[in-house]
Amino acid sequence: MPLFITYASYSNAGIKGIIDKPIDRTEPIRAVVEKAGGKLIAAYMTTGPHDVVIVTEQxxxxxAVAVGMAAAASGAVAKLETVRAWTLDEFKGIAQKASRCAxxxxxxxR
Structure with missing residues (x-):
């Protein structure tokens, strides 16, 4: 299955929820990913421009967009970005195709 990386930032309400009830968020994240038919590969809290990085197979x-929309609709997420990821070997095939198309x-x- 394709791999997706999601960058998320919590809203003020989301941060308040984390402080009011500090739990490991892995299982709630896994549940929504699996409900969409995917598999959670990894979930990390981060510093910098994003609070969370999630890696899934969908x-x-x-x-992947449906999972993000569900989280955003809760009001706990202020910013969300999901990108498709390829292994380096998979991307080699894409580069070879691009070479043929070029x-x-x-x-x-011109």
Whole structure:
């Protein structure tokens, strides 16, 4: 299954919830990911521009977006970004395809 990385930042209400009831958030995250048909690979609290980084396997991007929408709808998440990830070996195949396609591409103005 495709791999997705989600970066999330909690809203003020989300941070208050974490402080009011400090628990390991792995299982609540796993539950919503599995409800969408995916698998939680890893979940981390982080410093910097994002509070949370979540790595999941999902059938496709729409499942990953549905998980994010469900979390955002709760009001506990202020910012969310989900990206598709490829292993380096998988990306080699993409680069090879791009190499084949490049000869057919005509840049603007030529």
């Amino acid at each position: 059938a496709d991007g729409s499942d 000869e057919a591409y005509v840049p603007p103005g």
